[in-house]
Amino acid sequence: MLGTNQEFCTLPMPDEHYGMEDYGKGVARWCPGCGGHSILTAVQRVCKEKQYPPEKTVAVSGIGCSSRFPHYMGTYGFHGLHGRAFPVACGVKFRRPDLHLFVVTGDGDCCSIGAGHWIHAIRYNMKMVVLLFDNGIYGLTKKQTSPTSPMGTHSNTHPRGSVLPPINPIKATLGFSNVSFVAQTTDWNFPHLYATILKAADHPGLSFVRIVQRCPAFMRDLYGDIAGDPDQLILLSHEDGINLKSSATKSFKNVIEHDPSDINKARELSQIEDKIPVGLFYSNTENPRYDEYGAHNMGMSTTEKKKALENLLDNYTIRKK
C-alpha cells in the first residue's frame, strides 16, 4: 500500500502558487486617479509573475504619499523615516540577501532629504528594485515645491512660482559611481510600467526606476495633458532593453534605438527635457555588489550562532583577580 510518505508518493504534488490577492493588503488610500494605484498593481503582478513568496519579500519606504506603499503589500514592510528608505533597505539586504526587496521612495524623500543616502545606495549596488515615485510635488503635506518640481510651479512654499531648475533624477543617477541599472517609465502606460519593473527585478544589483507619476490632487497640470498624448513619450528600444509586446510598442509614436550598455549615450538621452524618454537608459550586470560581503555567515546553524554569541559575551565576563 502506498503510504503518505513523500518518498513513496507517486502523485504529482503542485508547488504552492501565489495569486494577486497574496500580495495585496487593505484598501489603498491614495486619491482617485493617483499613479500609485497602477504602480502597486504592477509590483504585485511582478511578484506574482516571479512567484516571490510573500514572507520572503520586503517593501521598504521613507515618508510621503508614495511611502504608504508597504501598508498595501501583503508582504513584510518597513515604513521608515523621512529620506531613510535606502539605509533601512541596505541594512535589510546586507544581512538578509535572500529577501526580495522593493524600495519605494518619493521625489522629496529621495532627492531632497535622502539625497545623501541615494548616492551611496547607488554606489553600494545591493540587489534591490528602487522605485522613485516622481510626481514633482509634496502631496502628503498638501502642495509644497519638491526638488523635481518644474520651474515656475506655484505651491504653498512658492506662491509666485518656484525659481530654481529642478533636479533630473535620471541624469543625476547616471553620474554616480558604480551605477548599474537606470530606467524610466510612466504610471499611465501600464504595459510599459509592468515590463520595466519586471526587467528591474531581474537585474543583479540595484535597479533604479524613475516612474513619472501624476498627482491629480495637487499637480494636475504637470502630466495631466501628457498622459493622454502618446506623442509626448519617446520609447528607448533595444533588444537588451525593456521587452514590450509588439502591440504595446505600436502605441508609441516616437522611438529611438538605444543600446543600454552605452552610458555616454544614456547620459545624452537623459538630457531630453521637452519629451519624456521611457525605457532602459543604462544597464551593467558586472558591477561589484556590496551585499555579497554581508552574507558570509548566512549558513550558520543555531548552535554555531549561540557559540558566537557566548564568545562575544565572554568579552564582558568579570573575573576574579
Next chain:
Amino acid sequence: MANSETLMPEEKHRSMKKSQVVPILEKVDVKTESEIIAYTEKLKKYFLYENKISDKEIGKILPLWHSSFINEDEFYNEYPLVWDTDDKRLASFSDYLWQLISEYFGEDDSESLKVILPQIIAVLENNKEQKSGVANYISQVKAMLDVIRSTAGQFEDVAEFTKKCDQLEGGLIKRNIEIIPFSDQTIFQILHLQLSLKQEGNKKFIDKLSKQISGINGILHLQDKGHQDSEGHYDFANDLLSLNEIDEIIAKPSSSSLPEHRIKRLKECVAILSDTRNSYLDNSSFVFVNKNIAEEYGLQKILKEDNLHISPSNSTLNAKSAYMKEMDRFVKTISAQKIADLEMNHSFDQGLHHAYFERFDEAYLTEEDIQYFRPFVVIEDAKTLKDDPKDFLDLISKGGFIKFLTINRVEEVSDVSDNKLDVETYLELASLAIIRRNAFVSQGGMDTPLRMSETITKGLDTSYPALWNIMTHHSKQLDHVSNYLQIKSAVDSRYFPRLIYDVQSGIGFGTHFDISDNLQPEESFPSYEQNVQSNSVLQNKELNITMADLFVANPNNLKMLELLPSWYDSDDLITLAAYLSADEKSFTHKYPFIWVVDADYKLKRAVIPATWLAKFRQRLDYWQFLEELSGVKSNRLTQAIEKERSQWESEKEAEMERLKDTLEEQFNSSREADLEKAIQNILYSLLGSDVDISSLMNESSEVQQPSISENVEIESKAGKSEKQIDEEVKVEVKEEVWIESDECTSCSDCINALPQVFKYNDDKQAFVHNPKGGAYAKIVATAEKCPARCIHPGLPHDKSEPDLDKWIKRAEKFN
C-alpha cells in the same frame, strides 16, 4: 395682621390629623339658566374689578394642597434637624431617631413604633420655650420616651419593652447632639455649622505655617550662633534637612554666615508667616452682614464665633474692601511659604526665583493653595442686592472666592398689597450670578434644609464664587407648619424653583444647570393625587400645585378670593393651571379657579382676581426659561413645532383634496372613453365590418374613429418602422462598452463608479462584467475619467436615456 379665624392653632392640626379626613365634593343643586347667566355677569365684575359678590366673610378655608399635608408627616420628616457633634453630621431628627429606635428595638418592634414617630417628634415642637442647654434636652428626651412608653400595651413582653425604652433614653442622653428646630434662623445655624467644619482645614494650614516659621527661625538661629555650636542645629537639621545636606553644612563652615539679602528675605518671610498664623488662629472665617439683618435674625448670637462684621448699610462694599486686603495677605503668605520651602531645601536661587516672587499674584495660586483661603460670606437681602448689584457683580465676575447668602422672605413674596410688577424680578437674582458663568449658584427654600446644607458645603468647598439664594420666612404670625407649607408652596409651585448652577459639572452651559430637584421638572406645574369623597364614593383626583397655593397660604390674601356657590357651573370656568399654561389670548372670557376646602372639609371652588395673574405669568415664564436652559423641555420649541406641524398638516390635507379631485376627474373621463370603446367593439363584432360605427355613436360624434382598413395600414406601418430601426441599431450596437484590460492602471475609478459594469480580473485589471449594468451617461463619464484612456463606451444600450446625443458626441473621442 393677625386674623384669629384664619390662623391654624396646633390643636386644630392634631384633631385633623387624627380623623384623616378626605375632602368632600358637595352635591350640586341645579339652578335655572337665567340665574347662572346673572351670576356669570357678577363673576366677570369680580374678576376684573374685584367687586366681591358675596358680602359674607370668606371664613376658614384652606388651599386644598395644604390640606393634604395636614397630617404633618412632611414637616416632621424634615424638621427638626439634629447635629451630631461627634460625627460632624447633620440629619433630620426623624431619620436620626428612627435609626436609634431600629437599633434598640429590633426590626419587628420598631415597625410598630414607626406610626407614632411624628407624634414623638412633635414633642420637640410642642416645647415652645426652646431653651437651650442640657437640662432642657434631657427633659425633651424624657417627654419623648413617655410617648413611646405609653404604647407599651401593644407589646407582649412589657418588662422587656420598658428595659429597651430605658436603654434608648440612656442612649439619647449620652449622645452629644444639638437640636436645630424649624425657625427663621435655621439657615444661619446651618451656615455656622458648616463654617465650623472649615476650621479643620485651617488647622492643617496653621501647622504648615508653624513648621515653616520654625524652619526659617532655625536657619536664622544658625546664623546667630555660628557653626561651632553644633549641638544647637543638629535638632533642626534632623527635622528639616536630609543627611547629604547635613554633610554639606558640616563640610563648609562658611555656610553658617549668610549673605545680608538672604537674612533680610528670611526675616520678611517669618514676619508675614507669623502674622498670617496669628490671624488664622484668631478667626477661621469672615461673615459680613448689615445691621438690619443682623438684628432681625439675631445673628450676633448665632455667628459670634465666625468673625461677624456688622456694617450699618452696605455690607457688600465692606466685604469687598476686606476681601481685597485678605486676598493680598493670602497671596503674600503663599509666596512667603514657597520661599520658605525653597530656603529650607537650600535651593533658593536669587537669579531664578527673585523675579518670580516679585510678580507673584492671585493668578499664581493653585487649587491646593486656594483651599486654605478662609471662607468669606456675605449675608444680604436678595432685594437689596438686586437694587444695587454693582459690587455683587464685580465680586462674582472677578472670580473671587467670596460667597453670598441671600435671603428672600416668603411673606413679602406672597404680599399682594404692593402691586408693582417689577418687584418680583429680585426673585431672579440667581440669573444675575449665572450670567457671569463662573459662580456656583444654588436656589431653594428652607423646606428642604438638608439639601441647602449640602449646597452650602459645596459652595464653600468650590474655588469659584458662590450664591445661595434662599427662601425663608420671618413672620412670627403663623405657626411653624404654616410657615413651612408656605415656603414649600413657593418652591413647588415654580414661584421660586430649586436650581443648581455648577460650573464644575458638565461641559456646556446647559449641562451646568440642574433643576431636577423640583417636583416633576418636565411639567409647567407639578400635579398630585388627592382622594376626594363624592357622594360617599372615594374618587382619585389629579390636581395641580399652582402659585395660587402660595398666595392663599397668606391669610391676608384669602379675603380677596371669591368662593363659588356649589350650584354654579359654566364652561367659562377653568382651572388655574390650564389657564396659565395656555396662550394669554385664548381665554379672554374665562375665569380661573382653584380648589379649596372650608372648615367642614367640603371642597369648594374659588375664583382668583385678575390682578394676581400677571405675577403668576411672570414666574411661570421664568420657570419655562429655566426648563429651556437646563434642557429639560423647550416650551417655545414645542410651540414652534406644533405650529409648523399644524400648518404642514393643513397644507397636506388641501393637497390631498386636490389630488382626490383630479383623480376622480381622470377616472370619470377614462371610464367614459373605455365605455365607448367597449360599445364599439361589441357593435363591431355584432354588426360586421362594413357598418359605419361613427354614425351609431351619436353621443361621441367628435371622436373620429378610423375605419378598419386604416387600422390595418397603421399596424403594418408601425411593424415596418420597428424592423427598420432594429436593423439600424444592429449595425451600430455592435460596439457596446469594452475595455483594454492590458492598459488598465488599476486606479479603481471605474470599479468605484460603476461596480456593476466593471470588475477586476485575476491580475487586478479591469474588464467589462456587464455592459448593461449602468447608464450610458455614467459609462461615458467614467471613460473620460480613466487615466489610461482604455475604456471605450461604444453606443448606448438604452435608447430612452435623456440627452443621449450629447453623450454619444462626448463618447466619440474614446470609441
